[in-house]
Amino acid sequence: MIRYIPFLLVLALWIYAFIDCLNTPEEQVRGLPKVVWVIVILLFGEVLIGPIAWLVAGKHRTAPASGSTPSEWHRNHRTQWVAPDDNPEFLSSLREENKKDEQLLKSWEADLRRREEELRERESGSGDGQDNQPRG
Numbered sequence: 001m002i003r004y005i006p007f008l009l010v011l012a013l014w015i016y017a018f019i020d021c022l023n024t025p026e027e028q029v030r031g032l033p034k035v036v037w038v039i040v041i042l043l044f045g046e047v048l049i050g051p052i053a054w055l056v057a058g059k060h061r062t063a064p065a066s067g068s069t070p071s072e073w074h075r076n077h078r079t080q081w082v083a084p085d086d087n088p089e090f091l092s093s094l095r096e097e098n099k100k101d102e103q104l105l106k107s108w109e110a111d112l113r114r115r116e117e118e119l120r121e122r123e124s125g126s127g128d129g130q131d132n133q134p135r136g
Contacts, residue, residue, distance in 0.1 A: 014046075021058065028059055028060045029059060
């Protein structure tokens, strides 16, 4: 079991570098085009040259402009998140969806009323020996 640990670590680093490269926006990639970095990572993954080269030289890694540590930045970034029920844009999009749903429901109801009227007219005009009065 212990003899597999180095292999698993290499595999984990290779997978991490590959996914990191794929998820990195093109404007943050440096040195080579993103496609070339993917190929380098894939071809030289077993000997760790590709993944290490990507992690060291392939991506712009900048600290936050405020000079804070990454953990502080994450903490501050999370406090700026707004819950959906407090987000005015989300609430207005819900209102728009509700308006569309209400309009659709009204058109369905009108169509249903029209069909019911047509059905009543057909039943009353079929001549079952009853008078042609609509049923109510």
